[in-house]
Amino acid sequence: MSLFVFPVSSSSATTAVTAAGRLCLRSTFRAVSARPASESPGPRFFSSSTAAHFLSRRPAQHAPLLAPRLRWPAVTAPSALVQRRCLWGDNDVVVMYEMLPRDYKDAVGLPFRVTELSKAETLQIFGPKVPQDAANQLLRILHGRRVAGTLEDPAYRVNTAMYSAKTIAAGLEFLRKTVPVDETINAGLRAQDELEQLERQLAKEEKAKRASAAASASAAPALPEFDPADVEVKPDPVYGYSKFDQIRAHNKARAEVEKQRQEAEEAARPAPEPGTLQEYVQTGNLTVTSPQMKKWMQDAAVSDMEEAPETSKFTRVMPTVTLAALFLAGCVGFALVYEAPLPEARFFVDVRPATACVATIIALNTLVYAGWRIPPLWRFMNRYFIMVMGLPRPVSVILAPFSQNSLSHLIGNMATLYFFGPRLHDDLGRGNFLALYLGCGVMGYVASLLWHPVNVASLGASCAVFGVMSAYFWLHRFDCFKILNLPPDPMEGVPGLVFLAFVIALHLSAAMSSSKHVAKLDLASHWGGILSGIGGVQLMEYYGRTNGHRTKEGRFRRGPATENAAAEVLPSGFKKTESLEILTGEKAQ
Secondary structure: OOOOOOOOHHHHHHHHHHHHHHHHHHHHHHHHHHOOOOOOOOOOOOOOOHHHOOOOOOOOHHHHHHHHOOOOOOOOOOHHHHHHHHOOOOOOOOOOHHOOOOOOOOOOOOOOOOOOOOHHHHHHHHHOOOHHHHHHHHHHHHHHHHHHOOOOOOOOOOHEEEEEEHHHHHHHHHHHHOOOOOOOHHHHHHHHHHHHHHHHHHHHHHHHHHHHHHHHHHHOOOOOOOHHHOOOOOOOOOOOOOOHHHHHHHHHHHHHHHHHHHHHHHHHOOOOOOOOOOOHHHHHHHOOOHHHHHHHHHHHOOOOOOOOOOOOHHHHHHHHHHHHHHHHHHHHHHHHHHOOOOHHHOOOOOOOOOHHHEEEEHHHHHHHHOOOOOOOHHHHHHHOOOOEOOOOOOOHHHHHHHOOOOHHHHHHHHHHHHHHHHHHHHHHHHHHHHHHHHHHHHHHHEEEEEEOOOEEOOOEEEEEEEHHHHHHHOOOOEEEEEEEEEOOOOOOEEHHHHHHHHHHHHHHHOOOOOOOOEEEEEEEHHHHHHHHHHHHHHHHHHHHHHHOOOOOOOOEEEOOOHHHHHHHOOOOOOHHHHHHHHOOEEEEE
């Protein structure tokens, strides 16, 4: 039966005639585009004898019917031969987009000739580095892309990512010499099909919207049935259709129905009468109604910039790093020149120096936390008490270690500091302790600034607290500790080095974790504080050992002891060591 003669009364025949007409138009487009430029203009039609190539298989009785209806485009003999072989011949090489198989996949490709390349041909085309099987696979993929019109589509490059650009270029050159394919026409036809598919999809969505609007006026719409054909999937799926797409489609349809139901109920609800109580409806987050509060929230924004300015990392971090280096030098100088005051010169005579020092630090952190709860101070706090990596202010590297904006953050850091701070203060003395605490805080935020990208902000005393904890355990790395008098005597406790290893192991596991809570932690500043604490106390230990500023019990002192002064300040029941500030807690003999 002929391809183009059908009874016009049948709907299926009408569809076939439309497809046949579209095929004729595409053939005409190919013929006109393939026509040489030097050919003289004339009537672009076949003679009755030329059309015999395309109608060689139709019965002879239909020839009179086709003659007055179709006027075939005139093509040169090579183009007609190629098209006749693709349409009717037994050759398996496909060169036209219209003849693309339905089961075509980019990863499989299309045969580029009857036989594959031999080893000698592979060596001649690609060289010795490309195996024979890989070369034939590459040529099949490239030929398929030439026919499918996807040669320049980046979505399919994953299938040829293992080949170099030089190898792909060599394969294309070989195919273009041996297998002539009109790549431009195929790409244009593919674009036309994609455009038609998009138009059909838009028309279908518009039709669904109109039907939904008409149904909502009468009754609540029912949950639509799932149709895999309606789910948008990527072309050429490697693993087939996914169940997750089906679940996602069901959830999307259910959410759409629920939204339409709520809108219908809201529209049908009568307006409240004035002067009566209205029903409370929970709408989510609380909205700010106070004009003054809105003004404070608007003023809290330090900058109107939506992203960090384009600048080099050196230019961005250099002022902060310079101030941090100067501040560390000041801490070292403070530790060297600090002299402990006499007891009568202290503000709180009845409070131990270690407790007074640590309590002052806790009070400063609490005061800054209270500042975050005062709306008029928000702009000032955002400017100086938080380290913004994209636009850092140098003074923030000193003030951010005193800033906590949540109660849990404040309690956790200050409780740890109150437990370890006085003990380390007793070991080092006030000057060394303050230098170590402030230095760990500054070094932690320098590490955070150098590590994090520009879209990160950080605050908190965690880096300084972890520095104090690590310094204490490193100083007592070979001393044994008991928790709640466990393990019992005569067994020794756990060495301080084990506790320090436990702290480091926690941070290593957090660095490899994918938890959302862990992702919010500034691990870079923690590492900076830990390493600074260990390094700082090791320097103090070395300085005390080499310069004679170390007591028999392993404590530090700044200078030689004064026996008379010690006898005046020590309370009864304690004996003095070589340090002026440290009490051993042993009864005097």
